[in-house]
Amino acid sequence: MPEVLKAPLVVEFPFTRSLGPVQSAFLTGLRERTVLGVKTTDGKVLVPPVEYDPVTADELRDLVEVEPTGTVTTWAWNPGPRRGQPLDTPFAWVLVKLDGADTGLLHALDAPGPDAVTTGMRVRVRWAAERTGAITDIACFEPYEGAAADTGPAAHDGRFDDAVSGIVAEARLDYVYSPGRAQTAYINALADRRTVGERCPSCRKVYVPPRGACPTCGVATTDRVEVGPAGTVTTFCIVNVKAKNLDIELPYVYAHIALDGADLALHGRIAGIPYDQVRMGLRVEPVWTEGGRYPDHYRPTGEPDADYDTYKELV
């Protein structure tokens, strides 16, 4: 069996997220080097602040300002920073209870090594040089010698000029995608200008493109069969919207094509005929461009149209 195909696949989204009143105040505050918490009904101060009490679900709006200094409540030494993490040199992940807060904030601590980190150590915020209203406005924490201030948190109205109302949360994940045995065989055959499907050993249906299983019988389809090259248009639509990065003149026809010998129609673009002359029953064949690994489009064969009864089960 030939090697299965593999290719890099990058999934990337810039999620745009809106902030409620509490998150907006907190993140805008970071931009202004001010750390805000929120007071719960029973008087605890949550930092970072949330809009609803995690215990009682009470709505929380009572903002307070806490100190940019605090105490490590637990930590973990990270010898190998990964992409996107706050520091690119080895650092400690820490939960820090800021002075005036009752809960821990997760962030990174810049320290020379694990021996320099202990639970209970004092730390302070190191602000990012450029701040935009995001958790990354705290570049990291750094060791700090001073004791905790004994003044409690101060009330804060949460108002700032030009408050941030949203963040863009970048997400990127890298994969190596493999389509598996059946689709590898299909894709490799297309590069040789052949179309192969797989036959269900139970119901004898031929699936193109094959996905490795028969959805009716729930069994593996391992019997490979060549289909086409010609086929019949079973249904179609006329596309009037241009897709991004697609260099095809509008309008064009996108069709379901039942290749001869296949029991399932596949999708393809129809060209070589005016768009308004494409019809159900039209006989078509695949066209490969120079060096193409898959059919660029399908064109009329010139044969008479197929009789409806020959493809009605596949519409």
Place this chain on the structure above:
Amino acid sequence: MREVAIVAFAQSDHLRTTDELSEVDMVMPVLHQVLAQTGLKASDIGFTCSGSSDYLAGRAFSFTMTLDGVGAWPPISESHVEMDGAWAMYEAWVKLLTGEVDTALVYSYGKSSPGSVRDVLTRQLDPYYVAPLWPDSVALAALQAQALIDAGETDETALAGIAARSRESASANPHAQVKGSVPQGDYEVRPLRKGDCPPVGDGAVAVILAAGDKARELCERPAWIRGMDHRIEAHSLGVRDLTDSPSVRLAAERAGAFERPVDTAELHAPFTSQEVVLRKALKLGDGVAVNPSGGALAANPLMAAGLLRIGEAAARIHRGESDRALAHATSGPCLQQNLVAVLEGDTR
């Protein structure tokens, strides 16, 4: 309440990579095995429910591909959870309790090999305050481990002991990915060493549920579900006591786990330190066989590892090795969400 039991359980071998297999190629043999155990055909099943995650596959609606393996045409009654299959089983259990169906097929699978699990799991975190820092799953578990060490509840030697016991138990499990004597290795994120962390791998699992007499007909000794419950804690790690798991305790209480002692506990603890938390919260005595299958430290196919725990516990009842077992599944960072099922065999 209607009696519902697990009557069959099957799993794949759990492997580091399965490039040559599509998801349906990986799942289908497991579905065939679990059906064969009962003699049921796919068309006999009243309800099908599955669990998986698009973030592992890197593709939207990836679960629809595996539906080919259950024979989804003509149309079947089907549902999916973007979670571990343990939660799919919870949905199926509720469906059986309503009396609407008598049998259910539950399966789940995870192919972690195409991506980086540590990066993928950051995407389940709070997107405002936490995810932008990209703290990976090992880092968050390590914060919990250090909190336990500081509290005097464990130390690195004890954690290494949990790792060794799990992999030793896995020696008897033909499907396990990591078994036998495995060195603890270097720190991944201190205080957790490589041996304290689960393997990354691909795998699939399936169970069949049946109600009342149907269960007795399909299985010699059904694993009756006496109770099942799931609970969640706050998403912010800083508001939680990481050395405890009130959600697992509550789920266990509601599932009836504390009414009588169990003899077996299959715990979904991907990190050694999490077993320490779970044992305490579930009040498990030394006489309880914990993770005789090797647990998630021996094979941790994401989205399947929780249902595997339930399946392994049920299989021990089927084989007569257990009379009353607790099965647990978790999700989220540092045991944020927990599901507990209590299973029993008929008295002999």
